[in-house]
Amino acid sequence: MLNSELLHYVQGTKKNILLNVLFRWFALLMNILISFSVARLLNDLFIGQPPNYFLYFISVLSFWLVKFLFERRAELYGHQLSESVKIDLRQKFFKKIISIGPSYNQKISTSKIMQLAGEGIEQLQTYYSGFMPQLFYSIAATLTMVVISFFINIKTSLILLLLSPIIPLVIVIGLRIAKKILGKYWKSYFSLGHIFLDNIQGLTMLKSYDLDAEKHLQMNLKAEDFRKKTMSLLRSQLNSINMMDIIAFGGLAAGIVTALYQLKNHQMSMFVLQGDTRLLAVFFIILLCYDFFVPLRILGSLFHVAMNGIWASTFIKDVLDAPENTQANQTIENLDYDIQLKEVSFSYDKNKIISHLNMEFPHKKITSIVGQSGCGKSTIANLLIATVTGYQGKIIIGGIENKFLTTENRMMTINMLTHNPYFFKGTVKENLHIANPNATNEEIDSLLRDVHLYDFLYEQQGLETYLSENAGNFSGGQKQRLAIARTLLQDPEILIFDEATSNIDEESEEIIMKLIRKISCEKTIIIISHRLSNVKLSDNIYYMSDGEVKEQGTHEELINAQKDYAILYQHQKHLEKYAK
Ligand SMILES: Nc1ncnc2c1ncn2[C@@H]1O[C@H](COP(=O)(O)OP(=O)(O)OP(=O)(O)O)[C@@H](O)[C@H]1O
Structure with missing residues (x-):
């Protein structure tokens, strides 16, 4: 799922990923504090204790403001990551093509270069700047919420812990199923690009032989094939997204039901707080359950875009790893041009x-x-x-x-x-x-x-x-x-x-x-x-x-x-x- 080799191709990626994840994690902590404040307010209302609205308002607003600042910071690193990935990869890609020399065409076709440098790197950008930070963030966020829920109710916490690996599992299974579809998708894309470029270059000749209509039809067929392959890919992605939705909402329901069941059996309380904290605990854990599957669910959606990038990366990697003539370092010094x-x-x-x-x-x-x-x-x-x-x-x-x-x-x-x-x-x-x-x-x-x-x-x-x-x-x-x-x-x-x-x-x-x-x-x-x-x-x-x-x-x-x-x-x- 994570192609670590790709990390070496882009400078500064690790630092930006780390900072992006860190600030999003800080924002998550703020969100948890907001949930706790809301749970306390609900608890006050339910037990008939008049809440201090002003205090709640100020605390929620402060947490929200800090959360907003952390999110902006995370976005900044995400943006830097996204730009550096695109610029770095494109520079490396073109440098490589140039260093292969005029014979690059023997190794890779012009249309493929255009498609990989454009769409391929665009897809890979999502992998680096969207999927990869989300993967690390999801792990950090899930573990954090499991640990916090552990201090509220062990059983609910265990249910969440057991359900959390299912979404990554669906992602891995999805990747295996989509492998074949992705292979066909990229093959069709390259074939369309090749025929398109070829026909555009020879358009004057095609017109003079009155063959442009025939080639037009041929391109339409290729485009239709590409459309079908794209639809098949989207269908598989949609199925897997539906699957993840079922797991996420099912998990949320399981968490809420367990929490309510624990409440009924008088097993719900906040470990760290004094007094009757049953209702506070149940409101807090329901709000936590609601947030619990969000990072994994986003990971699932990003995964589908990233999957294309992962696939494109194999072609990009082939180009970046293509052997260069390292011995080509001499210049003609004398004036003899025999x-x-x-x-x-x-x-x-x-x-x-x-x-x-x-x-x-x-x-x-x-x-x-x-x-x-x-x-x-x-x-x-x-x-x-x-x-x-x-x-x-x-x-x-x-x-x-x-x-x-x-x-x-x-x-x-x-x-x-x-x-x-x-x-x-x-x-x-x-x-x-x-x-x-x-x-x-x-x-x-x-x-x-x-x-x-x-x-x-x-x-x-x-x-x-x-x-x-x-x-x-x-x-x-x-x-x-x-x-x-x-x-x-x-x-x-x-x-x-x-x-x-x-x-x-x-x-x-x-x-x-x-x-x-x-x-x-x-x-x-x-x-x-x-x-x-x-x-x-x-x-x-x-x-x-x-x-x-x-x-x-x-x-x-x-x-x-x-x-x-x-x-x-x-x-x-x-x-x-x-x-x-
Ligand atoms: N890229 C290529 N891939 C495979 N075969 C090729 C390629 N380019 C040329 N050939 C083959 O190599 C042979 C020599 O081609 P070349 O272009 O050197 O001939 P030439 O003597 O210059 O011909 P002409 O006078 O017609 O231009 C031909 O049989 C040709 O089909």
Whole structure:
């Protein structure tokens, strides 16, 4: 019921729980004093002794005021607890995702991260700030009331003592029953989140294929499944709440009946008071019985919300406990940005993608990788930028094994431009500043001239020109040229162009290729392209097939070799001539 491991994840939790419980316990003592005062007043009225109303009023008001202050204090600690839990857990969660590095996606899906960071942590917050303090408070309050009732009437006290563990027992049984339901609930929730995010990301494509209505229906089915799972969870929670109500009210009735029975048998008295205290004792114990089951009953209700948190915690814990690459603490110190792959192999699950690759990508040179679709070209790029990890062999970048490079250093050193760069809604300047927040307008303008976008942008609002979502108001070629300007603004030493010129107009392609050749005298350039005409001027070309390097050399050398590269080149040349 109490996951003690979780306590370690949130700083200051124990202190805040302790203070919250302590002040609520003080408030309980005040409440008991109020009950005692009310019992005395009733006793006075019943035995015909004129009560001192003013004294009762003052004492009840004073107890109530002190109780109110204690409760406010407890609330304050509860609030602190609740906030620190949420902030702490979210910070730890995101820090962990960042420290796992760009390959986090191999371990956990984006939709799951969003759901756990949002709803998951929200649920866990209730566990920490509601359920956990309530659990300790319930124990303290129950024991306190059992001890006090012991001094009034032992039998009633024993009845309360015997009945008190039933509610926690129902909670434990409820947890066992709900385990299966909760498993289904979270599975359905993750599945809904995954499909929702996927469809939102691909909405434009879905619309263009007129598939949005179909996907809408699919999402409705998932949402309906989630609704059913939620209802089933709520039903089980409601059953258990009903059960706890029966026990709480049954316990209250049992306590009252026992007390009255004891009164009838002349066994009721206040041990500590002189004289005939039978009626006082019975009123006091009835009021105590009324309060007795309240903490346990609240524990029961909170338990159902906390149960979700406990379940979410297992997923959150998996993320927080995910192994980090603690060896990744080196940075490239020298000015050598050569890359070497030595006997590198990699598999997705058991599917071998590349095998025993030996490649070199020298600094200040253009090296290209070509080959049939699916031969593993992008996998090499992904291994270099570490969005994919778990390779055998060695990848040496600037003299340092890739695994040992810090994520920050790798990200500052290597940049990959794909055929589908992302732009945020906002101005051109805002989007370019992502790569370098300190870049001046002059530096940006100079790059915009290099990518032949200057005139186009300054015919509009210049750097303040507005980009709609993912630069939807720009053509494919303009978007790609803007992306290259953004990449160059960051000024990384190693640049990977993975099909960066596919699907764009010839003019843009020519501009980009010219620029790549211009910067190649000071950077390590890797070009991945299915169009061999783009790699003709490379210093070295690797021709790959089935995850292996089959040929290597300059364009002329490979053409003269008259093997697969030459055949593919002639084939593409023929097709391009035909297309024109
Ligand atoms: N995340 C993944 N999980 C499992 N298999 C994958 C994953 N990504 C790629 N693959 C598989 O790895 C193989 C190599 O993919 P890769 O993207 O490296 O090929 P490529 O040579 O770049 O192809 P293309 O020229 O079509 O982009 C393919 O068979 C692909 O199906």
